[in-house]
Amino acid sequence: MPKVLISDKMDPRAAQIFRERGVEVDEKPGLSKEELVAIVGGYDGLAIRSATKIGRDVLNAANNLKVVGRAGIGVDNVDIPAASAKGVVVMNTPFGNSITTAEHAIALMFALARQLPEADASTQAGKWEKNRFMGVELTNKTLGLIGAGNIGSIVADRAIGLKMKVIAFDPFLSAERARELGVEKVALDELLARADFITLHTPLTDQTRNILSAENLANTKKGVRIINCARGGLIDEAALKKGLESGHIGGAALDVFVEEPATASPLFGTPGFISTPHLGASTSEAQVNVAIQVAEQMSDFLLTGAVTNALNMPSVSAEEAPRLRPYMALAEKLGSLVGQLAHGGLSAISIEVEGAAAELNQKPITGAVLAGLMRVYSDTVNMVNAPFLAKERGLDVREVRHDREGDYHTLVRVSVATSEGERSVAGTLFGDYKPRLVELFGIKVEADLTGPMLYVVNEDAPGFIGRIGTALGDAGVNIGTFHLGRRAAGGEAVLLLSVDTPVPQATLDTVAKLPGVKRVKPLHFDR
Structure with a gap:
């Protein structure tokens, strides 16, 4: 037993x-x-x-x-x-606590709209300051959702019931899923400019950290009210305090903080600020x-x-696990690569297998691709729940199996449809069963995907490798390997560098200014 x-x-x-x-x-x-x-x-x-x-x-x-x-x-x-x-x-x-967290966000939105904590404290202190607490109605206001997954979709449903207009920013929210929820899908800049209330429902990742930065807070609608019941670190707390004090931000309610327990936050005591001690999941x-x-x-x-x-651990039987394990490692790295590089709204993803990979159970391979793709945005996704999360967000997932013989004994190709067109990457397994990238956005390039890396798109021209090597060397960044590819001589080229340590932002800015550079992006993969 x-x-x-x-x-x-x-x-x-x-x-x-x-x-x-x-x-x-x-x-x-x-x-x-x-x-x-x-x-x-x-x-x-x-x-x-x-x-x-x-x-x-x-x-x-x-x-x-x-x-x-x-x-x-x-x-x-x-x-x-x-x-x-x-x-x-x-x-x-x-x-298990999605409804509870969503309801807490709605409760904090009401508290901000009607200044309930301040009014309660004033009344219980023996004051009758009826004219001091002039609130606002939620009806006909615009609610901006940052994150429209499981919790965000529940908040949207409740807000629509309150006769609010709901707009949403979520890279995985398809147009079809947005229509189903009754929300309008928008870019983050548009959400900031239009929303009367903003509520966050996204995990804390490298992509979402300080998503409400000082710059983004400055671009919000004057008088906006902000609610965060998701994760501390999504909002620049110092910038939030300044926005509240200046009056640009009309109010803020946080259930989560960068440092918890938050016993001495600088936000405490700021006019228009409400806090609760991480109560999102605290219902019976x-x-x-x-x-x-x-x-x-x-x-x-x-x-x-x-x-x-x-x-x-993926959902795999004991018999399948030994054969599938290296393929799932390859698939997860390809999904992660696409997730880190493809920008613009994702609407569809295709996972194609050929050669030896076509003889295997494709579901775990698909699950590994989706887990790698969405782990860029979510800290709870895994190979088991990734297909469910993709379906929830309206992402069209297609699996294709080819019987043909190609240039490699086995190949996995991941293609995504974005608002900027299709993006495709492909990889194989070498003799030692190590995952290897062999094609990136139509350009042949062989690279191991491991640890911190740097992705650069540039014009193919003499002297470029020397310039980027010098820029990184001057910044103390040690290069492990160079991986190069180009469409044609003198045309567009890509460069993948493995580095010993993540590249600092100042160095990224320096590389971006080098002649011929079109795009620079730091990447990271599990070793």
């Missing part, structure tokens, strides 16, 4: 489900790290929330551990690379939902091997 430890306070339904399914369970919330290390070796599964920290020390002692289940979305408290190296599957429950219903889901997922895995919402 598998044995599970629940090490954080969790709804009793979790333990009940484990026992009903035939899994032995112990409930020991509040263990110290030393206490957890002492006993974790006796368990096959570990069900946690946010309090338990699963680092290398715990994993090193967990000799029988097979799965960690996080009842909730965030897995910042789990060392996922270390868990993967240990062979431990890490699962979360990304959709949400706690029940995530507890039930984590218990069901872990039980299924321990008893049948079924995998749901795993962050470090």
Whole structure:
């Protein structure tokens, strides 16, 4: 009988489900790290929330551990690379608290519109300042959604019910899905200029960090009110404070902060500012939902091997795994490359396989491509839930299998349709089963996709390699490898450089100004 430890306070339904399914369970919330290390070796599964920290020390002692289940979305408290190296599957429950978080965002929007916290404090202090608190109606106002995924779509539905006009910025939102939601898809600049209220529902990634930067906040409509129940770090908090103090921003409500617990934020006390202590998922219903889901997922895995919402393991049978593993590594890197390079709204993606790859189960390969593609924008996506997320956003996914023999013994091609046209990349496996890029946007180029890299589009001309090498050398950036390709002599060329460390922004700006450079983009891939 598998044995599970629940090490954080969790709804009793979790333990009940484990026992009903035939899994032995112990409930020991509040263990110290030393206490957890002492006993974790006796368990096959570990069900946690946010309090338990699963680092290398715990994993090193967990000799029988097979799965960690996080009842909730965030897995910042789990060392996922270390868990993967240990062979431990890490699962979360990304959709169990969606309604709760969406409702909290709506509640904060009402609180901003009617100045409820200030009015409450004033009234309870014995003042009757009826004329001081002049609010605004939500009806006929424009709500700007940054992120129209699961939570964002719920917020849109509630806002439309309040007779608001909803506009949305989301790279994965198709025109069809936007019509289905009843929202207008717009570019970020247009959203900033038009929205009376802005609410964020996107994870924190390199692409979304400070998406409401000082510059973008300055470009918002005067008097805009901003709500963030997603992740700290999406808003430049110092710039937000300045905007509130100047009166350009009419109000802001944050449930999340860059530093948490936020016990001394500079925003505290700023006029027009409302804060809550990360309450997005704090309802009794949400706690029940995530507890039930984590218990069901872990039980299924321990008893049948079924995998749901795993962050470090695809949905693959034991028989298929050895053959598919290198192909999925290649597919994920190609998806990540497209996600980092293709700009403009994505509406469709095609995954083509030929040669040896055409003889395999294509679903895990497709899942790996989608996971790589959308991981650029989402910190909860994985090979299991990536197809669901793509469908939710209206992304048309096509799988193509070719029986033909090509230039390579096996080939995976990923093509995406964007507002700027089709973009395609292709890769193969070399004899040692290492993934290798062989074509980039129609240009033949061979490169390993690993670690930090730099992508440059330039005019093919003498002296360019020397100039870029000098620019990087002067900045102390060491080049690992050069990978070159061009359409024709003197035409457009691409350069992929692997570098030992990420290239600083100032150096990127310097490279962008070199003669002949058309585009510069930093890339990053798992090693």
